[in-house]
Amino acid sequence: SLSHKLIRKSARPRSTTGHTVLVTGAAGFVGTHVSLALKRRGDGVLGLDNFNHYYDPTLKRARQKILEKAGVFIVEGDINDKGLLQQLFDAVLFTHVMHLAAQAGVRYAMQNPGSYVHSNIAGFVNLLEVSKSANPQPAIIWASSSSVYGLNSKVLFSEKDRTDQPASLYAATKKAGEEIAHTYNHIYGLSITGLRFFTVYGPWGRPDMTYFFFTKDIMKGKTITVYESPDKGSVARDFTYIDDIVKGCLGALDTAKKSTGSGGKKRGPAQLRIFNLGNTSPVPVSTLVSILEKILKVKAKKKVMPLPRNGDVEFTHANITLAMTELGYKPATDLEAGLKKFVRWYLSFYSGSKKKSS
Numbered sequence: 001s002l003s004h005k006l007i008r009k010s011a012r013p014r015s016t017t018g019h020t021v022l023v024t025g026a027a028g029f030v031g032t033h034v035s036l037a038l039k040r041r042g043d044g045v046l047g048l049d050n051f052n053h054y055y056d057p058t059l060k061r062a063r064q065k066i067l068e069k070a071g072v073f074i075v076e077g078d079i080n081d082k083g084l085l086q087q088l089f090d091a092v093l094f095t096h097v098m099h100l101a102a103q104a105g106v107r108y109a110m111q112n113p114g115s116y117v118h119s120n121i122a123g124f125v126n127l128l129e130v131s132k133s134a135n136p137q138p139a140i141i142w143a144s145s146s147s148v149y150g151l152n153s154k155v156l157f158s159e160k161d162r163t164d165q166p167a168s169l170y171a172a173t174k175k176a177g178e179e180i181a182h183t184y185n186h187i188y189g190l191s192i193t194g195l196r197f198f199t200v201y202g203p204w205g206r207p208d209m210t211y212f213f214f215t216k217d218i219m220k221g222k223t224i225t226v227y228e229s230p231d232k233g234s235v236a237r238d239f240t241y242i243d244d245i246v247k248g249c250l251g252a253l254d255t256a257k258k259s260t261g262s263g264g265k266k267r268g269p270a271q272l273r274i275f276n277l278g279n280t281s282p283v284p285v286s287t288l289v290s291i292l293e294k295i296l297k298v299k300a301k302k303k304v305m306p307l308p309r310n311g312d313v314e315f316t317h318a319n320i321t322l323a324m325t326e327l328g329y330k331p332a333t334d335l336e337a338g339l340k341k342f343v344r345w346y347l348s349f350y351s352g353s354k355k356k357s358s
């Protein structure tokens with residue numbers, strides 16, 4: 001088949017580190033950055049993405065171009081396509097799978113619940129099915145989400161805290177992913193690491209996220225809506241800069257132990273881990289707006305509204321002690337510095353694409 005041939009020729013990932021990584025969701029925001037970082041240090045990288053239209057597909061194509069320039073090839077396909085996954089695993093010996101493909105976004109789940117079940121549950125199971133039968137089994141590193149903490153009203157979320165009150169279907173599917181990971185680890189000895197990302201932002205970011213469309217709307221003079229909780233004031237998020245998340249992902253990959261395989265009695269305890277990756281410094285969305293006003297030198301038109309029940313939670317704050325200890329994770333970028341980098345990218349990307357289309 002086409003993908004098989006492509007992989008056999010120029011796209012075959014070359015590694016100088018002994019790591020060969022399948023990155024799912026490689027044309028996505030986090031996937032692009034992680035793929036570039038892996039490639040830069042010499043890991044073999046092959047991407048997989050279905051280029052769905054959840055948000056502007058031209059942004060995904062632009063990321064793909066950057067990746068191709070760096071020598072990372074993306075196979076176009078769905079993680080639910082078992083035949084395709086099998087072909088990829090037959091053609092390439094993956095040591096690791098960095099699984100970042102998912103239906104993201106909490107609010108969209110009310111419009112298209114099926115896409116969450118398809119990508120985050122069925123797709124994840126499909127990927128684990130193919131991975132558990134591969135010889136040797138790859139270690140799996142995958143993106144869960146801070147949203148699993150849901151309506152937990154504790155102020156600082158630790159990995160052992162309760163995750164049984166999801167506020168959205170998105171959160172419920174990520175939580176389901178964590179439990180599915182447990183079963184594949186238990187039965188098949190797959191080594192699986194889940195990473196609970198906290199509101200990731202930065203260059204090449206996702207247009208459906210607040211910091212991104214606030215930037216766009218503030219520049220256009222459009223009124224933005226800031227949500228408030230009745231007792232806690234502005235909704236707050238533990239915004240985490242993309243480069244910090246990438247370091248956490250690489251730390252997780254480098255400390256992942258090889259699976260012990262499904263070899264009956266010889267099977268040892270395979271690794272099953274879960275980590276928060278946040279900035280551990282929550283910022284109210286009202287402050288996010290002031291920082292954007294300062295960087296853009298534009299006063300925002302804003303209205304304040306009570307937080308509706310649309311899947312969003314009021315507050316997120318990561319305890320990152322475990323990731324610091326086990327992964328050498330150490331976030332280094334504060335929100336203002338990170339937003340400056342985002343805005344610089346945003347302005348150059350969108351002025352560039354305007355020039356092209358006129």
Ligand code: NAD
Nearest residue numbers: 025027028029030050051052078079101102143197199200
């Ligand atoms: P993204 O939407 O930019 O990237 C996901 C990519 O996966 C997209 O390019 C999409 O086309 C692809 N994809 C989706 N379904 C697929 C399928 N069935 N088959 C193949 N490809 C598919 O999102 P992101 O922000 O880069 O998020 C990456 C991961 O991190 C996701 O699992 C997301 O749920 C998780 N996460 C992100 C954040 C954040 O703040 N960005 C926070 C918590 C968790």
